[in-house]
Amino acid sequence: ELIALAIRAADRAHPIVSPTSWPAERVKRYDVMVVGAGFAGAVMAERLARDGGKRVLVVDRRPHVAGNAFDRLDDAGVLIHQYGPHIFHTNSSDIVDYLSRFTEWRSYEHRVLADIDGLRVPMPINRTTLNLLYGLDLASDAEAEAFLASKAEPVEPIVTSADVVISKVGRELYETFFQGYTRKQWGMDPSELDKSVTARVPTRTSTDDRYFNDSFQAMPRDGYTKMFERMLDHPNIDLLLGVDFEEAREAYPHDHLVFTGPIDEYFGHRYGKLPYRSLEFRHETHDCEWFQDVAVVNFPAESAPHTRITEYKHLTGQTAPRTSLTYEIPSATGDPYYPIPRPENQALFKRYEALALGLSGVTFVGRLATYRYYNMDQVVGQALATYRRMASSSAEPAYP
Numbered sequence: 001e002l003i004a005l006a007i008r009a010a011d012r013a014h015p016i017v018s019p020t021s022w023p024a025e026r027v028k029r030y031d032v033m034v035v036g037a038g039f040a041g042a043v044m045a046e047r048l049a050r051d052g053g054k055r056v057l058v059v060d061r062r063p064h065v066a067g068n069a070f071d072r073l074d075d076a077g078v079l080i081h082q083y084g085p086h087i088f089h090t091n092s093s094d095i096v097d098y099l100s101r102f103t104e105w106r107s108y109e110h111r112v113l114a115d116i117d118g119l120r121v122p123m124p125i126n127r128t129t130l131n132l133l134y135g136l137d138l139a140s141d142a143e144a145e146a147f148l149a150s151k152a153e154p155v156e157p158i159v160t161s162a163d164v165v166i167s168k169v170g171r172e173l174y175e176t177f178f179q180g181y182t183r184k185q186w187g188m189d190p191s192e193l194d195k196s197v198t199a200r201v202p203t204r205t206s207t208d209d210r211y212f213n214d215s216f217q218a219m220p221r222d223g224y225t226k227m228f229e230r231m232l233d234h235p236n237i238d239l240l241l242g243v244d245f246e247e248a249r250e251a252y253p254h255d256h257l258v259f260t261g262p263i264d265e266y267f268g269h270r271y272g273k274l275p276y277r278s279l280e281f282r283h284e285t286h287d288c289e290w291f292q293d294v295a296v297v298n299f300p301a302e303s304a305p306h307t308r309i310t311e312y313k314h315l316t317g318q319t320a321p322r323t324s325l326t327y328e329i330p331s332a333t334g335d336p337y338y339p340i341p342r343p344e345n346q347a348l349f350k351r352y353e354a355l356a357l358g359l360s361g362v363t364f365v366g367r368l369a370t371y372r373y374y375n376m377d378q379v380v381g382q383a384l385a386t387y388r389r390m391a392s393s394s395a396e397p398a399y400p
Protein backbone atom coordinates (compact mmCIF):
# COMPACT_ATOMS: atom_id res chain seq x y z
CA GLU A 1 0.00 0.00 0.00
CA LEU A 2 1.17 3.47 -0.78
CA ILE A 3 2.49 5.41 2.16
CA ALA A 4 3.49 8.31 0.04
CA LEU A 5 3.46 11.44 2.10
CA ALA A 6 3.70 14.95 0.83
CA ILE A 7 6.49 16.91 2.46
CA ARG A 8 5.51 20.46 3.11
CA ALA A 9 8.40 22.67 2.10
CA ALA A 10 7.76 24.90 5.07
CA ASP A 11 8.10 21.99 7.51
CA ARG A 12 11.27 20.41 6.33
CA ALA A 13 14.68 20.97 7.79
CA HIS A 14 16.27 19.40 4.74
CA PRO A 15 14.49 18.85 1.47
CA ILE A 16 16.39 15.62 0.94
CA VAL A 17 14.69 13.16 3.26
CA SER A 18 12.84 9.92 2.92
CA PRO A 19 9.16 10.78 2.59
CA THR A 20 8.21 7.93 4.89
CA SER A 21 9.91 9.62 7.84
CA TRP A 22 7.42 12.46 7.75
CA PRO A 23 3.94 12.54 9.25
CA ALA A 24 1.07 11.97 6.85
CA GLU A 25 -0.42 15.05 5.39
CA ARG A 26 -2.78 14.97 2.49
CA VAL A 27 -3.11 18.11 0.50
CA LYS A 28 -6.55 18.36 -1.05
CA ARG A 29 -5.50 19.10 -4.52
CA TYR A 30 -2.43 20.43 -6.30
CA ASP A 31 -2.55 22.82 -9.19
CA VAL A 32 0.37 21.03 -10.80
CA MET A 33 2.16 17.72 -10.30
CA VAL A 34 5.73 17.80 -11.64
CA VAL A 35 7.31 14.41 -12.32
CA GLY A 36 11.10 14.60 -11.99
CA ALA A 37 13.25 16.82 -9.78
CA GLY A 38 16.04 17.33 -12.33
CA PHE A 39 16.69 20.61 -14.15
CA ALA A 40 13.48 20.39 -16.19
CA GLY A 41 11.24 19.58 -13.23
CA ALA A 42 12.91 21.93 -10.75
CA VAL A 43 12.79 24.94 -13.07
CA MET A 44 9.15 24.26 -13.91
CA ALA A 45 8.23 23.82 -10.23
CA GLU A 46 10.10 26.93 -9.18
CA ARG A 47 8.50 29.12 -11.85
CA LEU A 48 5.01 27.71 -11.34
CA ALA A 49 5.21 28.25 -7.58
CA ARG A 50 7.17 31.46 -7.29
CA ASP A 51 6.03 33.30 -10.39
CA GLY A 52 2.68 31.60 -11.03
CA GLY A 53 1.53 31.21 -7.41
CA LYS A 54 0.56 27.57 -8.06
CA ARG A 55 0.52 24.77 -5.49
CA VAL A 56 3.03 22.28 -6.84
CA LEU A 57 3.90 18.70 -5.94
CA VAL A 58 7.26 17.45 -7.26
CA VAL A 59 7.58 13.66 -7.45
CA ASP A 60 10.81 11.80 -8.18
CA ARG A 61 11.43 8.07 -8.00
CA ARG A 62 14.99 8.70 -6.89
CA PRO A 63 15.59 9.49 -3.20
CA HIS A 64 17.12 12.87 -4.04
CA VAL A 65 16.63 16.07 -6.03
CA ALA A 66 18.80 17.35 -8.92
CA GLY A 67 18.24 14.44 -11.35
CA ASN A 68 21.42 13.48 -13.14
CA ALA A 69 23.19 16.55 -11.79
CA PHE A 70 22.95 15.19 -8.21
CA ASP A 71 26.17 15.60 -6.22
CA ARG A 72 26.98 14.45 -2.69
CA LEU A 73 29.82 14.10 -0.23
CA ASP A 74 31.23 10.56 -0.36
CA ASP A 75 32.81 8.63 2.52
CA ALA A 76 36.10 10.46 1.99
CA GLY A 77 34.31 13.82 2.29
CA VAL A 78 34.80 14.56 -1.41
CA LEU A 79 31.96 16.14 -3.38
CA ILE A 80 31.27 13.68 -6.20
CA HIS A 81 28.72 13.58 -8.99
CA GLN A 82 26.68 10.41 -8.60
CA TYR A 83 25.84 10.27 -12.32
CA GLY A 84 29.11 11.36 -13.88
CA PRO A 85 30.81 14.72 -14.41
CA HIS A 86 28.54 17.74 -14.88
CA ILE A 87 30.19 20.95 -16.01
CA PHE A 88 28.03 23.99 -16.52
CA HIS A 89 28.60 26.02 -19.69
CA THR A 90 26.37 28.30 -21.72
CA ASN A 91 26.24 31.30 -24.04
CA SER A 92 22.96 32.53 -22.57
CA SER A 93 23.19 35.32 -20.01
CA ASP A 94 19.45 34.87 -19.30
CA ILE A 95 20.05 31.32 -18.15
CA VAL A 96 23.03 32.37 -16.02
CA ASP A 97 20.98 35.18 -14.47
CA TYR A 98 18.13 32.82 -13.68
CA LEU A 99 20.33 30.15 -12.02
CA SER A 100 22.33 32.83 -10.20
CA ARG A 101 19.27 33.43 -8.03
CA PHE A 102 20.00 30.04 -6.46
CA THR A 103 23.77 29.75 -6.50
CA GLU A 104 27.04 31.57 -6.63
CA TRP A 105 29.61 30.29 -9.06
CA ARG A 106 33.15 29.00 -9.07
CA SER A 107 34.89 29.95 -12.27
CA TYR A 108 36.09 26.77 -13.95
CA GLU A 109 37.27 26.03 -17.47
CA HIS A 110 37.07 22.37 -18.34
CA ARG A 111 40.12 20.64 -19.77
CA VAL A 112 40.29 17.06 -21.00
CA LEU A 113 43.19 14.83 -22.00
CA ALA A 114 42.86 11.79 -24.23
CA ASP A 115 44.95 8.75 -23.37
CA ILE A 116 46.45 7.36 -26.59
CA ASP A 117 48.41 4.24 -25.63
CA GLY A 118 49.65 6.03 -22.52
CA LEU A 119 50.41 9.36 -24.22
CA ARG A 120 48.11 12.07 -22.85
CA VAL A 121 47.20 14.76 -25.33
CA PRO A 122 44.64 17.59 -25.32
CA MET A 123 41.11 16.74 -26.47
CA PRO A 124 39.47 18.43 -28.47
CA ILE A 125 42.22 18.00 -31.04
CA ASN A 126 44.29 21.21 -31.16
CA ARG A 127 47.74 22.23 -32.35
CA THR A 128 49.38 20.78 -29.23
CA THR A 129 47.62 17.47 -29.84
CA LEU A 130 48.99 17.29 -33.39
CA ASN A 131 52.52 18.26 -32.31
CA LEU A 132 52.61 15.67 -29.51
CA LEU A 133 51.05 12.89 -31.55
CA TYR A 134 53.12 13.33 -34.71
CA GLY A 135 56.33 14.80 -33.23
CA LEU A 136 55.73 18.00 -35.18
CA ASP A 137 56.49 21.63 -34.49
CA LEU A 138 53.47 23.35 -36.03
CA ALA A 139 53.94 26.95 -34.92
CA SER A 140 50.80 28.74 -36.09
CA ASP A 141 47.12 28.27 -36.76
CA ALA A 142 47.86 28.38 -40.48
CA GLU A 143 50.39 25.56 -40.24
CA ALA A 144 48.01 23.42 -38.21
CA GLU A 145 45.22 24.15 -40.64
CA ALA A 146 47.39 23.11 -43.58
CA PHE A 147 48.32 19.90 -41.76
CA LEU A 148 44.68 19.05 -41.06
CA ALA A 149 43.74 19.91 -44.65
CA SER A 150 46.34 17.40 -45.85
CA LYS A 151 44.69 14.72 -43.71
CA ALA A 152 41.01 15.60 -44.25
CA GLU A 153 38.94 13.55 -46.69
CA PRO A 154 36.09 15.34 -48.44
CA VAL A 155 32.70 13.80 -47.59
CA GLU A 156 29.54 14.97 -49.31
CA PRO A 157 26.91 15.22 -47.95
CA ILE A 158 27.85 15.19 -44.26
CA VAL A 159 25.20 13.06 -42.59
CA THR A 160 26.72 10.88 -39.89
CA SER A 161 29.03 11.26 -36.90
CA ALA A 162 31.77 9.61 -38.96
CA ASP A 163 31.37 12.04 -41.90
CA VAL A 164 31.62 15.14 -39.74
CA VAL A 165 34.97 14.12 -38.23
CA ILE A 166 36.58 12.48 -41.28
CA SER A 167 35.80 15.54 -43.40
CA LYS A 168 37.63 17.74 -40.90
CA VAL A 169 40.61 15.70 -39.66
CA GLY A 170 40.78 12.58 -41.85
CA ARG A 171 40.39 8.90 -41.12
CA GLU A 172 43.51 8.38 -39.00
CA LEU A 173 42.67 10.97 -36.34
CA TYR A 174 39.03 9.90 -36.54
CA GLU A 175 40.00 6.33 -35.69
CA THR A 176 42.41 7.42 -32.95
CA PHE A 177 40.06 9.76 -31.10
CA PHE A 178 36.48 9.12 -32.16
CA GLN A 179 35.71 5.73 -33.58
CA GLY A 180 36.52 3.55 -30.56
CA TYR A 181 35.18 6.01 -28.02
CA THR A 182 31.90 6.35 -29.92
CA ARG A 183 31.50 2.60 -30.43
CA LYS A 184 31.89 2.13 -26.69
CA GLN A 185 29.74 5.08 -25.66
CA TRP A 186 26.84 4.36 -27.98
CA GLY A 187 27.21 0.65 -28.79
CA MET A 188 27.32 1.51 -32.49
CA ASP A 189 29.68 2.89 -35.09
CA PRO A 190 29.81 6.68 -35.64
CA SER A 191 28.56 6.01 -39.19
CA GLU A 192 25.24 4.92 -37.63
CA LEU A 193 24.79 8.08 -35.54
CA ASP A 194 23.55 11.52 -36.49
CA LYS A 195 26.33 14.05 -37.19
CA SER A 196 25.19 16.14 -34.22
CA VAL A 197 26.80 13.69 -31.75
CA THR A 198 30.49 14.05 -32.62
CA ALA A 199 29.90 17.61 -33.87
CA ARG A 200 29.60 18.52 -30.18
CA VAL A 201 33.40 18.30 -29.99
CA PRO A 202 35.24 21.09 -31.87
CA THR A 203 38.57 20.82 -33.71
CA ARG A 204 41.05 23.63 -33.20
CA THR A 205 44.18 24.86 -34.92
CA SER A 206 45.10 27.07 -31.95
CA THR A 207 46.54 25.89 -28.64
CA ASP A 208 43.27 26.61 -26.80
CA ASP A 209 42.79 23.44 -24.79
CA ARG A 210 39.43 24.16 -23.16
CA TYR A 211 36.75 21.53 -23.76
CA PHE A 212 33.96 24.05 -24.34
CA ASN A 213 33.79 27.27 -26.36
CA ASP A 214 30.98 28.89 -24.37
CA SER A 215 31.29 32.38 -22.92
CA PHE A 216 30.19 31.27 -19.43
CA GLN A 217 31.87 28.22 -17.88
CA ALA A 218 31.52 27.62 -14.14
CA MET A 219 30.46 25.26 -11.39
CA PRO A 220 27.79 26.06 -8.79
CA ARG A 221 29.91 27.12 -5.82
CA ASP A 222 28.24 24.83 -3.26
CA GLY A 223 27.39 22.09 -5.72
CA TYR A 224 24.34 21.26 -7.82
CA THR A 225 22.28 19.66 -5.07
CA LYS A 226 22.49 22.79 -2.91
CA MET A 227 21.37 24.88 -5.88
CA PHE A 228 18.36 22.60 -6.39
CA GLU A 229 17.48 22.73 -2.70
CA ARG A 230 17.29 26.50 -2.94
CA MET A 231 15.21 26.35 -6.12
CA LEU A 232 12.68 24.04 -4.55
CA ASP A 233 12.59 25.70 -1.15
CA HIS A 234 9.26 27.49 -1.47
CA PRO A 235 6.11 27.20 0.66
CA ASN A 236 4.06 26.34 -2.44
CA ILE A 237 6.29 23.39 -3.35
CA ASP A 238 5.93 19.97 -1.77
CA LEU A 239 8.44 17.24 -2.53
CA LEU A 240 7.83 13.53 -2.77
CA LEU A 241 11.08 11.63 -3.17
CA GLY A 242 11.59 7.92 -3.72
CA VAL A 243 8.11 7.61 -5.22
CA ASP A 244 7.20 6.65 -8.77
CA PHE A 245 4.72 8.69 -10.76
CA GLU A 246 2.50 5.60 -11.15
CA GLU A 247 2.08 5.47 -7.38
CA ALA A 248 1.52 9.18 -6.96
CA ARG A 249 -0.72 10.02 -9.91
CA GLU A 250 -4.00 8.89 -8.32
CA ALA A 251 -3.02 9.54 -4.71
CA TYR A 252 -2.38 13.24 -5.31
CA PRO A 253 -5.06 14.85 -7.46
CA HIS A 254 -3.80 17.65 -9.66
CA ASP A 255 -5.17 19.89 -12.36
CA HIS A 256 -2.10 19.79 -14.57
CA LEU A 257 0.85 17.46 -15.04
CA VAL A 258 4.42 18.35 -16.03
CA PHE A 259 6.24 15.17 -17.04
CA THR A 260 10.05 15.10 -17.36
CA GLY A 261 10.63 11.32 -17.48
CA PRO A 262 10.95 9.24 -20.68
CA ILE A 263 8.05 10.05 -23.00
CA ASP A 264 7.67 6.45 -24.21
CA GLU A 265 7.29 5.32 -20.60
CA TYR A 266 4.47 7.82 -20.06
CA PHE A 267 2.55 6.22 -22.93
CA GLY A 268 3.23 2.65 -21.72
CA HIS A 269 5.67 2.06 -24.62
CA ARG A 270 2.63 1.87 -26.90
CA TYR A 271 4.72 2.11 -30.08
CA GLY A 272 7.71 0.21 -28.66
CA LYS A 273 10.64 1.40 -26.55
CA LEU A 274 12.59 4.50 -27.47
CA PRO A 275 16.28 3.59 -27.21
CA TYR A 276 18.27 5.37 -24.51
CA ARG A 277 21.93 4.66 -23.79
CA SER A 278 22.94 3.90 -20.21
CA LEU A 279 26.14 4.00 -18.19
CA GLU A 280 27.54 2.26 -15.17
CA PHE A 281 29.33 4.66 -12.82
CA ARG A 282 32.18 3.10 -10.84
CA HIS A 283 33.12 5.42 -7.98
CA GLU A 284 36.52 4.99 -6.32
CA THR A 285 38.53 6.80 -3.67
CA HIS A 286 42.31 6.70 -3.79
CA ASP A 287 44.76 7.26 -0.95
CA CYS A 288 46.65 10.03 -2.68
CA GLU A 289 45.98 13.73 -3.09
CA TRP A 290 45.77 13.70 -6.88
CA PHE A 291 45.22 10.92 -9.45
CA GLN A 292 45.46 12.71 -12.81
CA ASP A 293 46.46 16.13 -14.18
CA VAL A 294 43.00 17.28 -15.27
CA ALA A 295 39.38 16.65 -14.30
CA VAL A 296 38.67 14.23 -17.13
CA VAL A 297 40.83 11.79 -19.07
CA ASN A 298 39.19 10.12 -22.08
CA PHE A 299 40.08 6.59 -23.16
CA PRO A 300 39.18 6.21 -26.82
CA ALA A 301 40.72 2.72 -27.29
CA GLU A 302 38.21 -0.11 -27.40
CA SER A 303 40.59 -2.23 -25.28
CA ALA A 304 39.53 -0.24 -22.17
CA PRO A 305 35.93 -0.80 -21.08
CA HIS A 306 35.52 2.75 -19.76
CA THR A 307 35.22 5.92 -21.82
CA ARG A 308 36.54 8.37 -19.25
CA ILE A 309 37.79 8.89 -15.70
CA THR A 310 36.76 11.98 -13.77
CA GLU A 311 38.63 13.33 -10.74
CA TYR A 312 36.23 15.67 -8.96
CA LYS A 313 38.53 17.90 -6.94
CA HIS A 314 39.66 19.55 -10.18
CA LEU A 315 36.06 20.57 -10.86
CA THR A 316 35.09 21.71 -7.41
CA GLY A 317 38.33 23.23 -6.12
CA GLN A 318 37.89 21.18 -2.96
CA THR A 319 41.00 20.29 -0.98
CA ALA A 320 41.20 16.90 0.71
CA PRO A 321 44.00 14.45 1.53
CA ARG A 322 42.36 11.72 -0.60
CA THR A 323 40.81 11.90 -4.04
CA SER A 324 37.64 10.44 -5.59
CA LEU A 325 37.09 9.33 -9.17
CA THR A 326 34.38 7.97 -11.41
CA TYR A 327 34.85 5.53 -14.26
CA GLU A 328 32.08 5.59 -16.86
CA ILE A 329 31.34 2.23 -18.43
CA PRO A 330 28.68 2.39 -21.16
CA SER A 331 25.83 -0.08 -21.06
CA ALA A 332 22.75 -1.03 -23.08
CA THR A 333 20.71 -1.60 -19.92
CA GLY A 334 20.12 0.55 -16.86
CA ASP A 335 18.76 4.05 -16.24
CA PRO A 336 18.10 6.05 -19.41
CA TYR A 337 20.85 8.70 -19.68
CA TYR A 338 21.24 9.53 -23.37
CA PRO A 339 18.65 9.70 -26.14
CA ILE A 340 20.32 8.14 -29.19
CA PRO A 341 20.29 10.57 -32.14
CA ARG A 342 19.40 8.47 -35.20
CA PRO A 343 16.72 9.14 -37.81
CA GLU A 344 14.61 6.10 -36.94
CA ASN A 345 14.65 7.00 -33.23
CA GLN A 346 13.60 10.54 -34.06
CA ALA A 347 10.76 9.15 -36.18
CA LEU A 348 9.58 6.99 -33.27
CA PHE A 349 9.83 9.97 -30.92
CA LYS A 350 7.69 12.01 -33.34
CA ARG A 351 4.92 9.40 -33.01
CA TYR A 352 5.01 9.77 -29.23
CA GLU A 353 5.18 13.54 -29.57
CA ALA A 354 2.01 13.44 -31.67
CA LEU A 355 0.28 11.59 -28.82
CA ALA A 356 1.60 14.21 -26.39
CA LEU A 357 0.29 17.08 -28.51
CA GLY A 358 -3.13 15.44 -28.51
CA LEU A 359 -3.32 15.49 -24.71
CA SER A 360 -4.60 18.40 -22.73
CA GLY A 361 -3.41 18.96 -19.19
CA VAL A 362 0.04 17.40 -19.66
CA THR A 363 3.28 19.18 -20.56
CA PHE A 364 6.45 17.31 -21.55
CA VAL A 365 9.79 18.99 -20.76
CA GLY A 366 13.44 17.89 -20.52
CA ARG A 367 16.00 15.59 -22.05
CA LEU A 368 14.03 12.36 -21.63
CA ALA A 369 10.54 13.74 -22.29
CA THR A 370 11.50 15.55 -25.50
CA TYR A 371 14.14 12.97 -26.49
CA ARG A 372 16.85 15.56 -27.10
CA TYR A 373 20.57 15.27 -26.36
CA TYR A 374 20.46 18.50 -24.35
CA ASN A 375 23.01 19.98 -22.00
CA MET A 376 21.90 21.38 -18.65
CA ASP A 377 21.65 24.96 -19.90
CA GLN A 378 19.51 23.88 -22.85
CA VAL A 379 17.13 22.07 -20.52
CA VAL A 380 16.89 25.18 -18.32
CA GLY A 381 16.20 27.29 -21.41
CA GLN A 382 13.58 24.84 -22.64
CA ALA A 383 11.84 24.78 -19.24
CA LEU A 384 11.84 28.58 -18.91
CA ALA A 385 10.35 28.92 -22.40
CA THR A 386 7.76 26.23 -21.64
CA TYR A 387 6.74 28.00 -18.45
CA ARG A 388 6.42 31.32 -20.28
CA ARG A 389 4.15 29.68 -22.86
CA MET A 390 2.03 28.06 -20.16
CA ALA A 391 1.73 31.26 -18.16
CA SER A 392 0.80 33.41 -21.13
CA SER A 393 -1.89 31.02 -22.33
CA SER A 394 -3.18 29.91 -18.92
CA ALA A 395 -6.91 29.62 -18.67
CA GLU A 396 -7.65 29.27 -14.98
CA PRO A 397 -7.84 26.99 -13.15
CA ALA A 398 -5.92 24.52 -15.31
CA TYR A 399 -3.26 25.09 -17.91
CA PRO A 400 -4.30 23.99 -21.37
Ligand code: FAD
Binds near residue numbers: 038039243374377
Ligand atom coordinates in the same frame (compact mmCIF):
# COMPACT_ATOMS: atom_id res chain seq x y z
P1 FAD B 1 17.03 14.28 -15.51
O1 FAD B 1 18.16 14.96 -14.84
O2 FAD B 1 17.25 12.90 -16.05
O3 FAD B 1 15.80 14.29 -14.50
C1 FAD B 1 14.65 13.52 -14.71
C2 FAD B 1 14.17 13.02 -13.36
O4 FAD B 1 12.89 12.43 -13.52
C3 FAD B 1 15.07 11.94 -12.78
O5 FAD B 1 15.55 12.34 -11.51
C4 FAD B 1 14.18 10.70 -12.71
O6 FAD B 1 14.40 9.92 -11.55
C5 FAD B 1 12.79 11.32 -12.69
N1 FAD B 1 11.77 10.43 -13.24
C6 FAD B 1 11.71 9.94 -14.50
N2 FAD B 1 10.63 9.19 -14.67
C7 FAD B 1 9.97 9.19 -13.49
C8 FAD B 1 8.76 8.58 -13.01
N3 FAD B 1 8.00 7.81 -13.82
N4 FAD B 1 8.40 8.79 -11.73
C9 FAD B 1 9.15 9.56 -10.91
N5 FAD B 1 10.28 10.16 -11.30
C10 FAD B 1 10.69 9.98 -12.58
N6 FAD B 1 25.09 18.58 -19.23
C11 FAD B 1 25.89 19.67 -19.20
O7 FAD B 1 25.43 20.79 -19.43
N7 FAD B 1 27.23 19.56 -18.87
C12 FAD B 1 27.80 18.35 -18.58
O8 FAD B 1 29.00 18.29 -18.29
C13 FAD B 1 26.98 17.19 -18.62
N8 FAD B 1 27.50 15.99 -18.34
C14 FAD B 1 26.69 14.88 -18.37
C15 FAD B 1 27.26 13.64 -18.06
C16 FAD B 1 26.47 12.50 -18.06
C17 FAD B 1 27.09 11.17 -17.72
C18 FAD B 1 25.09 12.60 -18.38
C19 FAD B 1 24.22 11.37 -18.40
C20 FAD B 1 24.53 13.83 -18.69
C21 FAD B 1 25.32 14.98 -18.70
N9 FAD B 1 24.78 16.23 -18.97
C22 FAD B 1 25.60 17.34 -18.95
C23 FAD B 1 23.36 16.40 -19.34
C24 FAD B 1 22.50 16.70 -18.12
O9 FAD B 1 22.57 15.63 -17.21
C25 FAD B 1 21.06 16.90 -18.59
O10 FAD B 1 20.97 17.92 -19.55
C26 FAD B 1 20.10 17.28 -17.46
O11 FAD B 1 20.38 16.63 -16.26
C27 FAD B 1 18.69 16.93 -17.91
O12 FAD B 1 17.75 17.32 -16.94
P2 FAD B 1 16.29 16.69 -16.98
O13 FAD B 1 15.54 17.29 -15.86
O14 FAD B 1 15.74 16.80 -18.35
O15 FAD B 1 16.49 15.12 -16.76
Ligand code: UDP
Binds near residue numbers: 114198298300
Ligand atom coordinates in the same frame (compact mmCIF):
# COMPACT_ATOMS: atom_id res chain seq x y z
N1 UDP C 1 33.67 11.71 -28.56
C1 UDP C 1 34.67 10.87 -28.97
N2 UDP C 1 35.88 10.93 -28.35
C2 UDP C 1 36.13 11.79 -27.34
C3 UDP C 1 35.11 12.65 -26.91
C4 UDP C 1 33.89 12.58 -27.54
O1 UDP C 1 34.47 10.06 -29.87
O2 UDP C 1 37.26 11.80 -26.81
C5 UDP C 1 32.36 11.62 -29.24
C6 UDP C 1 31.48 10.54 -28.61
O3 UDP C 1 30.64 10.00 -29.62
C7 UDP C 1 30.70 11.34 -27.61
C8 UDP C 1 30.44 12.62 -28.39
O4 UDP C 1 31.65 12.84 -29.12
O5 UDP C 1 29.52 10.66 -27.23
C9 UDP C 1 30.08 13.83 -27.56
O6 UDP C 1 31.08 14.03 -26.58
P1 UDP C 1 30.76 14.79 -25.22
O7 UDP C 1 32.03 14.90 -24.45
O8 UDP C 1 30.01 16.01 -25.53
O9 UDP C 1 29.79 13.73 -24.51
P2 UDP C 1 28.98 13.78 -23.11
O10 UDP C 1 29.76 14.64 -22.16
O11 UDP C 1 27.62 14.31 -23.45
O12 UDP C 1 28.93 12.35 -22.70
